[in-house]
Amino acid sequence: MVKHYLDFEKPLMVLEREYEELQRFAPRNDPKVSARIERLEKMIAKEREDIYAQLSPWQRTHLSRHIDRPHTLDYIHLIFEDFMELHGDRGFMDDPAIVGGFARLEGETVVVVGHQKGRDVKDMGYRNFGMSHPEGYRKALRIMELAARFKKPIITMIDTPGAYPGVGAEERGQAGAIARNLREMASFPVPIIVVVIGEGGSGGALAIGVGDKILMLENAIYSVISPEGCAAILWRDGSKGSLAAEALKMTAADLLRLGIIDEIIPEPLGGAHRDYHVVAAHVKEAVVRNLGALKDVPEEKLLADRYKLFRRMGTFQEK
Amino acid sequence: MTWFKKKETPSQADKSADVLWSKCNACQEIIYKKELERNFSVCPKCNYHFPIKAQERIAVVADEGTFTEFDSTLAPVDSLMFRDLKKYSERIAEAQQKTGLRDAFITGRCEINRLPAMVGVFDFDFLGGSLGSVVGEKIARMVEKAIDEKMAAIIFTSSGGARMQEGIFSLMQMAKTSAALSLLRRERLPYISVLTDPTLGGVTASFGMLGDVIVAEPGAMIGFAGPRVIKATIKADLPPGFQRAEYLLQHGVIDLIVGRRTLKATLGKLLGFLYQ
Ligand SMILES: [Zn+2]
Numbered sequence: 001m002v003k004h005y006l007d008f009e010k011p012l013m014v015l016e017r018e019y020e021e022l023q024r025f026a027p028r029n030d031p032k033v034s035a036r037i038e039r040l041e042k043m044i045a046k047e048r049e050d051i052y053a054q055l056s057p058w059q060r061t062h063l064s065r066h067i068d069r070p071h072t073l074d075y076i077h078l079i080f081e082d083f084m085e086l087h088g089d090r091g092f093m094d095d096p097a098i099v100g101g102f103a104r105l106e107g108e109t110v111v112v113v114g115h116q117k118g119r120d121v122k123d124m125g126y127r128n129f130g131m132s133h134p135e136g137y138r139k140a141l142r143i144m145e146l147a148a149r150f151k152k153p154i155i156t157m158i159d160t161p162g163a164y165p166g167v168g169a170e171e172r173g174q175a176g177a178i179a180r181n182l183r184e185m186a187s188f189p190v191p192i193i194v195v196v197i198g199e200g201g202s203g204g205a206l207a208i209g210v211g212d213k214i215l216m217l218e219n220a221i222y223s224v225i226s227p228e229g230c231a232a233i234l235w236r237d238g239s240k241g242s243l244a245a246e247a248l249k250m251t252a253a254d255l256l257r258l259g260i261i262d263e264i265i266p267e268p269l270g271g272a273h274r275d276y277h278v279v280a281a282h283v284k285e286a287v288v289r290n291l292g293a294l295k296d297v298p299e300e301k302l303l304a305d306r307y308k309l310f311r312r313m314g315t316f317q318e319k
Numbered sequence: 320m321t322w323f324k325k326k327e328t329p330s331q332a333d334k335s336a337d338v339l340w341s342k343c344n345a346c347q348e349i350i351y352k353k354e355l356e357r358n359f360s361v362c363p364k365c366n367y368h369f370p371i372k373a374q375e376r377i378a379v380v381a382d383e384g385t386f387t388e389f390d391s392t393l394a395p396v397d398s399l400m401f402r403d404l405k406k407y408s409e410r411i412a413e414a415q416q417k418t419g420l421r422d423a424f425i426t427g428r429c430e431i432n433r434l435p436a437m438v439g440v441f442d443f444d445f446l447g448g449s450l451g452s453v454v455g456e457k458i459a460r461m462v463e464k465a466i467d468e469k470m471a472a473i474i475f476t477s478s479g480g481a482r483m484q485e486g487i488f489s490l491m492q493m494a495k496t497s498a499a500l501s502l503l504r505r506e507r508l509p510y511i512s513v514l515t516d517p518t519l520g521g522v523t524a525s526f527g528m529l530g531d532v533i534v535a536e537p538g539a540m541i542g543f544a545g546p547r548v549i550k551a552t553i554k555a556d557l558p559p560g561f562q563r564a565e566y567l568l569q570h571g572v573i574d575l576i577v578g579r580r581t582l583k584a585t586l587g588k589l590l591g592f593l594y595q
Contacts, residue, residue, distance in 0.1 A: 163524075163543060163544075164552075165543070165544030165545075165548045165549045165552045166544075166549060166552060166553055167549065167553065167557065167558065167561065169543070169544075170542050170543060170544065170549070170561070170562060171570045171572075172570070173528070173570075173571075173572050174524070174542075174543040174544070175523035175524040175527065175528045175542065175543035176524075176528035176572065178493075178524040178525075178528075178543070179493075179497060179523075179524050179525050179526070179527070179528040179529050180528075180529070182493055182494050182497035182498070182524075182525055183497040183498070183500055183501045183504070183529055184501070186494070186497060186498035186501040187501045187505065202481075202490065202521075203490070203493060203520070203521050203524045203525075203543070206490055206491075206493055206494055207524075209494070210494050210497075210498070222487060223486065223487060223490070224481045224483060224485075224486055224487060224489045224490035224521075225481065225483055230483050233483065234403035234404065234483060234484075235403055235404060236404070243403075244403075247399070247401050247402065247403065247486075248399075248483070248486045248487075249399050249486050249487065250486070250487065255487060258487065258488075260487050260488075260491065306498075307498050307502070310491060310494045310495045310498050311459060311495055311498065311499070313452075313455075313488060313491040313492070313494070313495055314451075314452030314453075314455050314456055314485075314488050314491065314492060314495065315396050315398040315452050315485075315488060316393055316394065316395060316396055316452045316453045316456055317393075317394050317395075317396050318390075318392045318393055318394070319392055319394055
């Protein structure tokens with residue numbers, strides 16, 4: 001059952017709520033009820049097709065941030081076995097906005113790191129809405145360095161509005177923490193699979209986003225700046241987010257076309273939150289397949305290919 | 320003698336007050352322009368460092384006549400057909416017209432007190448020194464050249480951050496430049512970053528903060544998030560001096576604060592330490 005509907009899903013909500021109520025409370029053997037249920041099923045199917053077939057970048061932005069959307073820990077528990085979370089940056093604190101640790105994927109040891117958003121109000125505050133302080137990036141780096149040293153593949157999951165803009169974050173070197181992750185991830189001699197599972201917000205997202213294969217969920221977004229932030233600066237009007245979302249080319253389809261990501265992972269119709277098990281199975285399949293393809297690539301080639309991947313990003317002319 | 324050669328333009332021959340005098344942005348002192356130039360565009364009264372153009376920066380640090388520019392033909396393209404209140408293609412054309420530059424970054428080789436180095440310099444006047452594909456490509460090329468020719472790389476930043484009109488390509492320049500610097504590091508070649516006012520966003524959070532030695536100019540605003548964004552997020556006033564070079568030095572974020580008048584000598588000395 002879907003708990004929260006987005007504005008553009010309201011027509012669907014009316015139908016689905018009635019359907020659920022009938023299913024639960026109406027007498028089973030009443031032919032009028034059965035007829036209504038049958039009719040509702042058809043209407044719902046059609047409404048879903050209509051709404052989700054042509055989602056705008058702005059609608060996907062909202063889906064990517066959906067409060068019920070599966071987050072990193074949900075995927076970790078559905079995809080991996082024996083996850084053991086590791087904590088702390090060994091300097092200042094444990095940042096709950098990023099989680100990471102060892103796990104097993106089809107028997108093999110891997111290292112997983114991802115941004116973690118909260119589910120309810122209290123949890124969201126605890127996770128700082130998935131906005132990491134420098135310590136989160138340093139923890140991520142520390143855990144990934146373990147992977148590099150003990151030759152375990154790395155899987156990262158991106159889901160953040162961005163790095164936290166705060167006084168302490170700046171004082172403790174937010175920019176430097178992100179920068180070092182970019183540099184070090186470019187040189188880890190183990191396969192790195194990056195999955196953008198929700199919101200890929202700017203440098204705070206990229207800070208765990210350098211890898212050999214960049215995968216992205218169908219309704220995830222990945223952008224240099226949030227559409228609202230972009231609108232506030234370039235349109236001088238934060239409410240023009242839908243225009244900025246179009247212009248920034250931040251959907252999975254756009255980024256595949258632009259050569260930034262390697263693959264789009266399909267979501268259930270209506271979004272990942274409608275079926276955790278289905279979407280997690282898709283993510284697992286894609287991660288296992290891509291890791292398999294990288295397994296026997298020699299270290300030097302792996303690093304050279306990773307360098308080339310990012311080296312070619314950008315468009316310019318020479319005249 | 321001025322420390323860089325300025326083209327004589329008709330407006331400079333004209334003797335109106337604006338041409339002869341500058342007002343300090345910090346202490347409001349009215350300064351004779353010739354004196355300001357002699358003083359490396361540093362206010363003689365309060366030490367405020369005026370913003371300078373990329374070419375002027377090169378003149379500050381490079382031994383005279385040693386700078387050779389690379390990749391001067393690289394120019395931006397509007398591959399996303401980005402349009403906000405104005406088309407990106409128009410913004411590019413205007414910035415090129417205004418600055419005489421093709422993009423916000425100049426690279427080349429030079430000598431600093433007779434020690435060779437690859438240098439890259441931002442020009443803030445070109446779209447706020449924003450980090451787009453041309454800047455990223457030029458950095459990657461200069462770093463690769465530094466590896467080929469076994470010398471140090473030095474980048475002088477002044478940038479508002481990402482170039483939003485290039486969308487995801489702008490973001491990816493952070494990864495691209497940092498990856499290039501990882502190769503330089505592997506070769507045990509030095510990289511020095513010199514942060515000048517202002518250095519923000521993706522520029523700080525990539526090559527800006529990756530210097531083996533990080534130098535800043537006095538008073539420079541340096542940060543990841545801009546002060547307005549932080550203020551809006553925390554809903555409180557920011558501490559005095561927040562995100563200024565002096566504040567960051569105190570918090571251990573940078574190595575050195577070096578005034579423009581001694582910048583060349585300091586870089587020369589640093590290169591000396593790193594090379595021998
Ligand atoms: Zn002054």
